[in-house]
Amino acid sequence: MANRTRRHGAGSGARGGSRRRRLPLRLLLPVSVLVALVAMLMLRGYVHSEILADHRIRPPAPTGTVPQKILDGGPVIDTRAGRTETMSVPDHHLVLTFDDGPDPTWTPRVLDVLKEHDAHAVFFVTGTMASRYPDLVRRMVDEGHEVGLHTFNHPDLSYQSTSRIDRELAQNQLALTGAAGIRTSLFRPPYSSFADAMDDASWPVTRYIGSRGYLTVVNNTDSEDWKKPGVDEIIRRATPQGGKGAIVLMHDSGGDRHQTVQALDRFLPDLQKQGYAFDNLTEALDLPSAHTPVTGTDLWTGKAWTFLVQASEKVTDVLVVGLAVIGFLVIGRFGLMLLLSAVHARRVRRTGFAWGPPVTEPVSVLVPAYNEAKCIENTVRSLMTSDHPIEILVIDDGSTDGTARIVEAMGLPGVRVIRQLNAGKPAALNRGLANARYDIVVMMDGDTVFEPSTVRELVQPFGDPRVGAVAGNAKVGNKDTLIGAWQHIEYVMGFNLDRRMYDVLGCMPTIPGAVGAFRRSALERVGGMSDDTLAEDTDVTMALHRDGWKVVYAENARAWTEAPESVQQLWSQRYRWSYGTMQAIWKHRRALVERGPSGRFGRVGLPFVSLFMVVAPLLAPLIDIFLLYGIVFGPAGKTITAWFGVLALQAVCAAYAFRLDREHTSHLISLPLQQILYRQLMYVVLLQSWITALTGGRLRWQKLRRHGGVSAPPGPSGPSGPSARPAPALHGGPAR
Template sequence: MKHRDPRGHWILLLLGGLVLGVALLLNGAARGELGESPGRVAADSGVEPPASVTGGGPVVNLADGPMRSARPKPRTIALTFDDGPDPRWTPQLLDVLARHHARATFFVVGAQVAQHPGLARRLAREGHEIGNHTYTHIDMSTSPDWRIRLELDLTQRALAGTVGVKTRLMRMPYTSTPGGLTGPQWTAAQRAGRHGYLVALTDRDTEDWARPSADEIVRRAVTSARPGEGAVVMLHDSGGDRAATVAAVDRILTTLSAEGYRFTTLSESVGLPYSSVRASTAERMVGTALVFAQRASGWLIAGLATLFGLAGLLTLTRLGMLLSLARVHVRRVRAKENVPDPDPPRVSVVVPAYNEEMSIEATVRSILDSDHRAPIEVIVVDDGSTDDTARIVAGLDLPGLRLLRKTNGGKPSALNAGIARARADIIVLVDGDTVFQRDTVRTLVAPLTDPTVGAVSGNTKVANRGGLLGRWQHIEYVIGFNLDRRMFDVLECMPTIPGAIGAFRRESLASVGGVSDDTLAEDTDLTMAICRAGWRVVYEENALAWTEAPSSLRQLWRQRYRWCYGTLQAMWKHRGSIREGGRSGRFGRRCLTYLTLFQVALPLFAPAMDLFTLYGLLFLDPWWFAGSWAAFVGLQTLAGAYALRLDGEPVRPLWALPIQQVIYRQLMYLVVIQSLVTAVLGARLRWHTIRRTGTFTPDGRSVPARPSA
């Protein structure tokens, strides 16, 4: 089979991951909590603002020449609103201003402008002035100069991309009146002045961010030490519930208009030219790109949140199904414990072998050392091995052992060759790296006394479970594979009898034409075909087979890539069973639906769950997301403890489960993604074999002791 394994898409995947990371950081940085509570206190800079500033007007020019400040003209009020635009509150405030034919100044947060460009355009269209309030509402007094410049520049880009203008007017977050300026804030104001900005403060701070009553907001806005003086009034149109602010603004406009005050923009109130100028074409293009990136990152987060919910729902659904049906399986097994054993059938064991010199002797000896009371023959099919596999088997000279040599044709052809030479009607198929317990053959073939059972899956155990990778695979075999098989047994829709251990009725094999080489997962393809032919396929938990799992991440990737890709091929091949009736239709609707949801869709959604959890830890409520992750791992651990108990295994390996969720699970997700990409691109894979490390001694004595019942 020609190897055409796609490689270029990994570059696309890495680039996609980079773009995704930038989008998450952009959105996360823009989602900082807005309001009047700085994240940290600025260190004392040793520089205090001069008296000419603290005692001067609310508009300070530090851009050119000596420092100058300005106050609003008499009976002129400049209403200013910080932190918006907000999709709920800004439109309500604009409606109030429109009813009173008043104009105001809005100090906008760049990220909010990018997220709600229509509101920014409405501000400009209705004649209101726009000022810069940084991109993410940072505390400029605690930020370095490069961050201040970046925040102000990004907001300018957002305005250029939405409104087509730039503004010279800015207000620093967390500032109020000139007299309230601290040394660090004065230093930050000077930095902004060097970048060409007019710094806006306020005369009357309503402190509506603290959510006082509308009456209190009105009182703070209209109270004046000198009758008839002009004022800059600070309010907020975002950052929380602004219902009181909306009500207060209506009353402020009504009250002060009746007293002869007029309401205009901040620049006009102090006699300065309009602060906004038209942005260049290049600036508008850059701004449009920024706005699109910001909005796209918002859509991305919304999508991740949706997938987070779907993945969590699917995970909990699968866990509930596995545990509840595993309990049903346990009751069924216990009900059969006192049924007397029938006369044991004669068994032929077929062992396909390709370059298995490290383990083949242990495999053969463990099978022939069986306590099965009927004759057992072992047929080792050497599929053109280039090592000493055939020589080792030929040198054993054990009763019941036969060696069949053939040119290399792949595992399905080796299995079919052995099945054709087998003399018994009950045929056990075993991989060449597998070791049996003494009672494995006897317990494995026992369910075949039921004439409706066409095949039996045994219980595969990881022998080399000493290292962390081995423990992870051991946990996966017990929790994932074996709990799944208990459920499939109850639902009568077994998709896979593992190549390591399976017993078949000759008649069931003949009914599907033997082992097909249409897919890379010949064991899954064969099992599905037998189910579609109307046979029952059951799981025998006490039939243990010890196998050597991959000992490196590279080998593990190759193995799981082949398994996953082959399973996708088998699912596609047998998709027609969904429309069929009888046992075949029940198999298709139950099994293929389950596999599609939980072994294809869930691994695709689950990375979104992990990404959104990481995003939540960094930018949202870290305690909630940490608690959710801990609860998820806790449920997995409880399920794992139950699965290990059912298999008679100790629960000690579960200490590795949290680490498995962080590393191993991500690897399995990538395997599914790689397999789907390979399938969509139509690429074909060659047969992959893992490198054996010699886990088993020739007589199989390195197999762990049988777990207690």
Template sequence: MSGRRPGPPREQAGVRAHWFILVAVLCSIAAALIVQGYMHHLAGISDDSAPAAGTSTTVPKTVTEGGPVVDSRGDSVHSVHPPERTLALTFDDGPDPVWTPRILDVLRKHHVHATFFVVGSAAIDNPDLVRRIVAEGHEIGVHTLTHADLGNAPQWRRQLEVQGAQKVITGITGQSASLLRPPYSSGNAAVNDATWSAMQDLADEGYLSVFSTLDSKDWQRPGAAAIEQKLAAPGRQGQVVLMHDGGGDRADTVAALDSSLSRWAAEGYKVTTVGAAVGIDSMRQASVAEQISGTALGWGIRLSDFVVTAISWALVVAGVVTLARAVLVIGFAARHSRIARRLSARGRGRRRVDVAVRPEVTDPVTVIVPAYNEAAGIEAAVRSIAASTHQVEIIVVDDGSTDGTADLVEALALPRVTVIRKENGGKPSALNAGLQAASHQLVVMVDGDTVFEPGTVRALIQPFGDPAVGAVSGNTKVVNRGGILGAWQHIEYVVGFNLDRRLFDLAECMPTVPGAIGAFRRDALLGVGGVSEDTLAEDTDLTMSLCRDGWRVVYQDDARAWTEAPASLGALWRQRYRWCYGTLQAMWKHRRAVVQGGAAGKLGRRGLGYLLVLQVLLPLFAPVVDVFALYGLFFLDPLRIAALWLGFLLVQFLMAAYAFRLDKEPLRTLWALPLQQFVYRQLMYVVVIHSLVTAVAGLHLRWHRMERYGSLSVPSER
């Protein structure tokens, strides 16, 4: 039943803004994941200087037989060697936080400068080392952003790798580098057609390609003595020496460098940078625009790393919370079931077996049915209640219906059925009207789209044998569970709602008695001022008010009510949006319960805490989990990600199977559970996020009436 409540004009614009904010946040997170995945997982620093395979039919001899420094700008190709007895010392794959400082210390000891071809991703992680390299007079060269093979990369990635690394260098040092060493390159003779094509593309942007003529082979980790042996006889011709300061353990490189520099100095070799060796100034002061762009890129990458690290830790927390929740609800549900079986076997007794036995409750009951345009199902609802095995008075409150709802009820001519006609004022006002007209102290409230079993009312009121109980929640079942959407909602009702209610019952912190089936003491309702209109979830607001007033609220799983669930995604969205928004309103309204004592404190610290963590914070983060799972499939280990997802699904399935067993439901519906994780779960998460943003923005959500489908029929006792 829904009353008509006009929404404020600015709601629609606000809702559209919320969608924009949500999409923007998810896109930002996705962008951060893509950047971090590209930087750290798509490529990586591995053994360098491995000869490239492929033909070299288009590579000019000036390159294959020329010097190690190649200038292919313009229409001509030039290559040069360092002068005789000159060694251009180069290091690849850094900077490394362990080995680069040690290499710099060795170079300073020998008063030698070198060229460091840095990897952009490593430079981002160690900016202080890059600054130290420049400050101590060394030269910086580009070794791509992620150590990607430029010869096998498409045009767009070549540009990204080289220009990205250049921007990183500029952002850190304020200078621009013109020397480029393609990863996985060795000597000139190994240049193939693909690498040559990349060199030509990048030459047009001002880059000089630098190869090696004397390879230390330290990337093979042969030991310090073997590296020294490789470098022992440079010869008279000028050389470009290749060593590494990153990419793994470089202890042998440090040791071999120290001894080699001593030998070269004794033999009269000049050791310097590539630029100094060939007579060029390879680094220039970057423009202000270039520095700003480089700094922005660097901070963007660091922010992406921070976001992914935060998400990774949050995923661990979310996983622990999810597992803890599964264990918690299963444990409480098992205990609740044992207590219920003992009570059922005795036919009487308190819900808690450690206290005195209570008598069977036989008091007559007033059933209030608020109805607004319920013509599709009102007859079945009233007939089912009238067929109750317990003595009932039925009050149907027609809340200004325009479809003849009241006429249909009166036409039934059933005994003990009263129809109250009133102007439309909303569901709370209809319930309060029925409450004022009620003849009995025990009151059952039921929606106009819900039917009872013959024994439902009797089962529902039995907990009132305990004078501390002020309200009882029944077991709501989905009647139109055919089709995939109906199956998903059926699973949610059995697993999500009813398992939680068993936990809330034993923890004495029940936050909601559903509008579809709830029983109350009339005095308790009047004591809290009746049903409030303060929120869109009047059932949750009312239940919390009763808890804060000192009443205990319990769950009776054998009191079943059958209700229609939304049959379309649009209807489902409207219903859950209202539920969630109203629950947030109720949580905020009763927030002071957190610091109160007694029953109110149990609601505040247990019930509201549970709702906040499991139904607000966790769904708020859940879309990020899904985005991260996609990230893992592309950038991490797909098998591990799939295994984790299957493990999560197994936990969900076992929990669902146990819940279905408790409710005596056939397990065949669980075929829809895996599909539920892909569509339905995301929809519910977005509902929570949208509701939370709406609440924080201070917008007022109007009442959304659910469509009725006429699928109700009077059930028989199960």
């Protein structure tokens, strides 16, 4: 995975209209993949008859309009070109017919028995099954059997309009063409019986079918194998009396057909010994073949259809596996979060719990800033209320909006401004680190505000000499908008509940840039802040783990940050986070095979981060895709219940997280919509990140537009609360 340098802010070319014009192009591929997946599922649902299936069966009707010669005639009815004729199979000829296939289990066994006994048959296939198993249709034709149509979706045609009948025939032929390159002139209506069962409801359909050029084939000997009456009974019912010819109805699909196969294996040789021939229908009737080769555009259209159906089957199989994986990850993650967060909460509440001796020595607070004119004053003033001794270093990374001048004009004690040419956030942090006076260094963003107790709470874990870094509790300050409320849920439920879990597991993946603290000696040992990735906070955290340092979470060290306020800005931020996280995972991949602390982190931390931060969000849209599939194709009730079950589990985790963070739960009302839309957003973000990574594309740092909406830490612990008091800030030297 290529490493990319970047800056706090992109140049003018990255901020103008050209970037907005490129946005649809960079979204095109991931959105196209999502649409293609949905289309494949829709095609599968259609082919599996889960939307158009009509299982109504019309009861017997009067026969007043049916010609008597049809009722008294043979099982082959010819109404083509205005004819009203029937035909019967000659004596000592049997035409075996098999309905409803092909079936991947039973049709091959039927074909094997027929081949063994040198017998032919007619297979009346449905379009849905022929589309799914074209190889079996091709085998039927190659082995000399005839194939007839049995509609696409197997409805009772007496309930259907002529346009629906035409569609059933056309799609059945399309599947047959794609499978075997032929058309057929044979047709058997679903739920048909003997000719004398023709009535006023089915006769108009038969006449219409004839007008479309088809012979209608019913039967005059029914094995009733679908009832599974036993092998002997199937043979008895299938055997004609007195050497007469017959069309025998059997089934090679629709359920367990082992009795049919066993009966066939005895029936064929027994009747062949009695002088019976098992022919195709047209052979028995001495008619031209029912098959007509298809060429040209029609052939390729049919092949394209079967190819797409086969692709939809394979894609759906993969998606089902993906759904199982994401289901396991979601349930597993939430289970772990609830369990380990409870362990973490009990540890924090435990009487007498302490990291070690209280940390009271001064610390350095580094504030890298690029064009933060709207936010920087609030940020610095919040630090001035700190109840822990600090020095404040604002590192202006080549701002063009007067950020440095604003801080200097404030004239606050203990605040130093360090100017540098625009070199990126890691360089700014390293510059601040070089100028910091104290061994503990707190880092925050220029759009973030601290509570008075934040620094004190953040540095207490350094009482344990094994602790190299501490993650604070980053919270959304501008949560009054819908997008802000969604991010508030994500921060409280996703990030902070995750951090409690990772804290217990000892594999905290990221010290948030908005609120984190480091031991200077630990940073120096890993080479400081690196610009190898777009997620320098994740990169350095992983490096500290590999160097043997403990990285922990201080939940009471709260910081309030300004979250993106538009989908465009949110997309840009998460794209950078996702791509940077993937870079960091790739950079530290050798930890998987190393020994010691690095190996422990590699075999615990890296898999967790990869599964929960990369794989799970990438697969999460499958939950909503299958919700749509289930609603459209069924079973809708079970699908909706399962989806709400997952949502309920998320709601439980979210409510518990809000309770731990002492947050009002009113924002959780938007959780269902947040879950649906965020899944799609993170899918697009992660897929685009993968594309960027695999193609070696460049991703520039994109400066988010800030509005300065977070003016003070909300709540009773803010500047207006009882804990507010002047900061014991230390006087610094001249600005550099």
